[in-house]
Amino acid sequence: MSYEIVIGLEVHLQLNTKSKVFCGCSTDFGSEPNTQVCPVCLGFPGSLPVLNRRALELGAKVAIALKCQIAKKIRFDRKNYFYPDLPKDYQISQFNQPLAQRGNIAIILGEKEKNIRVRRVHLEEDTGKLFHQKDSSLIDFNRSGMPLLEIVSEPDISSPEEAYLYLTALKSILEYIDVSDCNMEEGSLRCDANISLRKKGEKELGVKTEIKNMNSFRGVKLALEYEAVRQKDVLEEGGKIRQETRLYNPGKGVTEPMRSKEEAHDYRYFPEPDLAPFDFGEDILKTIEKDMPELPEPKKNRFIKDYGLSNYDAGVIVSDRETADYFERCAKLYKNPKIIANWLMGDILAYMKEKSVHMRDLNLKPERLSGMLKMIDSGAITGKIAKTLLIEMIQTGRGPEDIVKEKGLEQITDADSLEIAIREVISENPKSVEDFKGGKDSAIMFLMGKVMQKTKGRANPNKANEMLRKRLKGDA
Ligand code: ADP
Ligand code: MG
Ligand code: ZN
Numbered sequence: 235m236s237y238e239i240v241i242g243l244e245v246h247l248q249l250n251t252k253s254k255v256f257c258g259c260s261t262d263f264g265s266e267p268n269t270q271v272c273p274v275c276l277g278f279p280g281s282l283p284v285l286n287r288r289a290l291e292l293g294a295k296v297a298i299a300l301k302c303q304i305a306k307k308i309r310f311d312r313k314n315y316f317y318p319d320l321p322k323d324y325q326i327s328q329f330n331q332p333l334a335q336r337g338n339i340a341i342i343l344g345e346k347e348k349n350i351r352v353r354r355v356h357l358e359e360d361t362g363k364l365f366h367q368k369d370s371s372l373i374d375f376n377r378s379g380m381p382l383l384e385i386v387s388e389p390d391i392s393s394p395e396e397a398y399l400y401l402t403a404l405k406s407i408l409e410y411i412d413v414s415d416c417n418m419e420e421g422s423l424r425c426d427a428n429i430s431l432r433k434k435g436e437k438e439l440g441v442k443t444e445i446k447n448m449n450s451f452r453g454v455k456l457a458l459e460y461e462a463v464r465q466k467d468v469l470e471e472g473g474k475i476r477q478e479t480r481l482y483n484p485g486k487g488v489t490e491p492m493r494s495k496e497e498a499h500d501y502r503y504f505p506e507p508d509l510a511p512f513d514f515g516e517d518i519l520k521t522i523e524k525d526m527p528e529l530p531e532p533k534k535n536r537f538i539k540d541y542g543l544s545n546y547d548a549g550v551i552v553s554d555r556e557t558a559d560y561f562e563r564c565a566k567l568y569k570n571p572k573i574i575a576n577w578l579m580g581d582i583l584a585y586m587k588e589k590s591v592h593m594r595d596l597n598l599k600p601e602r603l604s605g606m607l608k609m610i611d612s613g614a615i616t617g618k619i620a621k622t623l624l625i626e627m628i629q630t631g632r633g634p635e636d637i638v639k640e641k642g643l644e645q646i647t648d649a650d651s652l653e654i655a656i657r658e659v660i661s662e663n664p665k666s667v668e669d670f671k672g673g674k675d676s677a678i679m680f681l682m683g684k685v686m687q688k689t690k691g692r693a694n695p696n697k698a699n700e701m702l703r704k705r706l707k708g709d710a
Contacts, residue, residue, distance in 0.1 A: 237431040237469065239462050240439055241391035242353075243400060243454075247383045247414050248360065248422040249292045255359050255381035256283030256326065263420060267374035275359075275379030277321030282508050285310075287518075289381035290333075292413045293357045294514075295522050296383055297334030299407050299529055300352050304334045308514050310357075310506040318373060319362040327384075329503040332356035339387075339407070340531060341399040342549045350400050351388040358382050383413075389428070389439060394458035397427060401451045406530050406553045418449050425454055430475065431465045441475040445489050447482045457482035461489050533558055541571035550579050556593035557583075560600060568604035577603065581624055597631040598624075606634040614638070616645050618691040647694045649701065652685075655693065656702050659684040670706055678702065 254261055257274035273281035290308065297304050311329040337352030360380035365372040385404070391397050405416050405423070415422040425448060430440035445461055448454045460482075465475055480489040505511075528536075530552045537548040537558075552558045557578060564574045586592065606623060609615045615623065615638060626637050638644060646652060659681055660667055669677040678699075685698050 236434050237466055238434050238436075239393055239458075240389045240430050240432060240442075241394070241397050241458060242389035242428045242442075243387045243391065243397060244426040244428070245385040245401070245404065246424040246426075247296070247385060247408065247416070249289050249381040249383055250412070250414050250422075251286055251288045251292065251381050253286060254379040255286050255289045255357070257379055259379065261380055263415075263422075265376060267372070267376060270376045271378070276375055277323075277378075283326060283506075285509060286381060289357060291518060291522055292381075293333050293355065293383050294518065295411050295413055295526065296385070296408065297337065297355050298522060298526065299411050300334075300337035300339060300355065300385070300404075302334035302337035302352060302355055304514060304519070305331050306514060307331065307511050308333065309511040310509045311503045312506050313358075314502045314504075317361070318371070319364050319378070321362070321375070321378065325359060325361065326506055326509070327358035327503075328356035339400060339403050341396060341403050342546070343396070343399070345545055347545075348390075348396070350390045350396075353386045353388045355383060355385050358384060389430075394455045394462065397458055398451055398455040401425065401454060402553070403530075405451075406555075410527055410529055410555050418451070425451075427454055427458055427461075429458055429461050429465070431462065431469060441477050443475065443477065443489075444479045445482055446479060446492070447484075449484070453482065453484055456484075456487060457489055460487060464489065527555075530555075530558075537561075541565060541575075543571065543575055547572075547575045547579060550583075551575060554593065560593050563600040564604050567600055568607050570607075573607055574603070577607070577624070581621055585625065585628060596628050598628050602627050602633050609634055609638070613645055613647065613694070615643055616691060616693070616695065618686065618695075619643050619645070622691070643692060645694050646689055646692045647697055649697075652689075652693055652698050652701055655685050655688045656698065656705055659688060659702075660705065667706065678706070681706075 251261060253259060254275055257272050259270045259272050259275055262270065274283055294304055309328065309331050310326050312324040313327045313329070314324045316323050332354040334355040335353065337355065339350045339352060340347050341350060360377050360382045362373050362375040362378040365374070387400065391400055408414055408416050417423060418425075427445045427448070428442045429445065430442035432438065432440040443461060443465070445457050448457050461480070468475055476494055478494040479492045481492045482489050534545075534548045534552045537543050537552060538545060541548075543551070551561050561571075561574060561578060565571045568574060582596070582598075586596070603624075606615075606620055606627065610617055610620050623634055623637060623643060626632070626641075627634060630637070663681060663684060666677045666680050670681070681702060682695070682699055685693055685702060686695070689698075
């Protein structure tokens with residue numbers, strides 16, 4: 235019997251406002267505990283919240299970028315519950331009428347695209363942070379009252395891999411519009427993952443569990459992979475899935491039960507009396523739309539149209555705004571955009587991944603990359619040498635001509651120099667020469683490799699190949 239995986243994600247995003255959502259306290263990260271607090275965010279009786287306009291604007295910016303419908307009226311609700319990190323005993327949130335609803339996030343699956351629907355986006359305040367010690371707990375209220383945006387997906391995600399892609403696509407959009415640091419380690423982006431299984435073809439959703447405590451996108455994927463297998467095992471043994479919240483344990487790579495939903499509280503939501511509902515004015519919307527940058531999706535379509543990139547290549551390049559900008563700056567200097575894309579997605583991206591750095595850290599001016607590409611085209615250097623040259627440029631911040639001159643990396647095309655290398659290779663590898671003469675054509679690949687090695691990658695490959703063949707056939 236085979237099952238189908240159903241996943242829905244709830245993302246909490248800390249908006250990068252200067253001050254908290256209902257008071258004037260600073261939102262700086264990493265300050266001494268309890269230094270960024272006031273009567274409002276400490277929940278003192280008689281203190282009153284005042285909505286931070288910027289938080290609302292940033293929330294609406296996200297809503298527009300996710301193609302949501304924005305509410306005409308802004309309302310807040312109280313979500314009542316007791317917990318030591320919540321001094322008021324209620325959280326100001328949005329319940330029945332969230333800031334925005336019914337959006338979309340496109341994820342790329344190979345050359346195909348899939349739309350994941352966004353159910354709702356709402357604004358709320360964060361809680362304080364508890365630090366549990368051996369016999370006591372400490373509390374820091376600096377986080378209390380930080381502006382949070384909750385982004386909830388429909389259960390349209392069908393695998394842990396898709397969940398990963400959804401988060402990556404969402405993060406890319408959020409970085410484009412510059413509303414949050416999106417840093418999972420620092421907690422400015424948090425994700426709860428809901429997952430259930432159902433028999434293939436069935437319409438009803440199965441009983442879900444909710445997983446918390448992942449601190450990277452990869453962690454979310456791993457937790458979901460584990461949980462999918464766990465649920466499948468339970469179902470196949472004829473058991474039932476308990477609706478519960480589970481914690482991911484990254485050390486063990488497993489999910490463990492935290493609390494069951496039967497104990498779930500009734501939050502007694504009711505309209506927040508201290509913040510009167512108000513109309514979401516057209517003027518706010520206009521301001522936001524005006525400073526909206528070109529988003530990844532339209533940018534991708536433009537790159538396909540203007541530069542002739544494939545859907546996949548364009549998707550990879552636009553997923554990071556800096557890389558997309560870099561690509562366009564290079565495209566102004568060098569006429570073959572496909573070649574730029576290949577270098578970006580190949581050696582450059584690999585380098586950034588390996589060193590965990592961003593485009594901006596590379597010290598690789600567009601003039602330098604395009605200069606190098608022109609040197610390949612003119613035959614000044616080989617494509618093989620360019621790979622080493624690129625890394626050298628990135629690490630030293632120097633231009634390609636300089637490095638080539640200093641290190642003597644020019645391509646070798648003159649017949650005499652090639653001849654010397656070829657003759658040596660032939661005399662040093664009699665076995666391969668025999669093989670070739672005996673009809674094993676592939677032996678020439680090996681010999682060419684040796685020629686390249688001898689010339690440190692500088693031999694003009696076409697010319698060297700031609701000369702090598704001639705010599706082996708005895709007519710040189
Ligand atoms: P809860 O009340 O437990 O928070 P919601 O209905 O509000 O549940 O949904 C929270 C998230 O869980 C949403 O992202 C939604 O898409 C997802 N979800 C809801 N039901 C299921 C299910 N049966 N399987 C997987 N995901 C689900
Ligand atoms: Mg939930
Ligand atoms: Zn405050």
